[in-house]
Amino acid sequence: MKNLMTTVALVLGQIAKAALWLAGAGLLLMTVFITAQVFMRYVMNSSLVWSEPAAVILMGWFIFLGAAVGIREGYHLSFDVLLYFLPKGAKLWLYSISDLVVTAFGVGMAWYGSQLALSAWDVKLPSLGISGAVDFMPLVVGGCLLTLFSLERLARRAAGLPTARFGDAEPEAA
Template identity: 30%
Template sequence: MSNNPDHQTGLGPVDALFRGIVYLCRVITGVALVSLTVLLGYQVFGRYVLNDTPTWVDPLSLLLIMLIAFLGAGIGVYEHTHLSVVMMRQAVTARIRTAMVLLTDLMMAGFGGLMMWYGWQLTAFKWKNDIPLIGLPEGLRSLPLTICGGMILVFALGHLVRVLLGRDTRADSVE
């Protein structure tokens, strides 16, 4: 069986929506990565050539790093490329493996739900304050956490439904 998410079946239009979300997140993280590179280059240029360090680059760079890291983590859950230890699952029978996969997907969905819930509360709490030097809402720093939690929740539930339908194509969860 393939580990490629493009071969995921069983959810029809939902799979197309998931692939669209992942594609959009890839574009956003790609633009953020290029922007981060340009910003850091500008900071070095300002510091060593202009002898005037642009102070606003650091907080903006941290914001971009949060965006890249958390959207990337959500993509990893969908594509099943996140860090996982499958040695135990591969050493047991197919029936026990299925139970372990179900439990893992349930735990991932729960973790994603908690990330989304508490991330949203943190984002709402911090939204009224501004990030120093750039004047953007402080809640933007935790918004990627909230979005990532939602992605993990939805993608883990999608994996769970595929397992229950017998259409899970993840290489370590099927015979």
């Protein structure tokens, strides 16, 4: 079981790394778009009509991809005060309950995001000339990754392996 989990962790680690690089590239590209828009508007007295909608779409991508990786790595928001006073066994149960809730949230994001994307499939974004479904794709992909990474955390915990920074086991050496 641990060999399988190690292999799965390596694959999901590569997916997380790719998602993080895409999120970083999206953030950088969004910054370029907004900088170009400000330059064009205030220096050239002309506006790039596509820059704001493109930047908002990119923002959705880097937010949801980054959030999914944050879940995998254990950097999402949490309320930890109670955990300082509980024994290790109780902490593991609370971590697992938290991961189950996050899994359900990820499934909801993917499901309802796909419903929104399908409903906007035939709508054309006028300034970009692409389908309105593109607006909702970060929800779908982010929800799928959130679900996948939360399930990985649950499986790793069940196998007695570390789950990032939560401290339910010491992290393995890299």
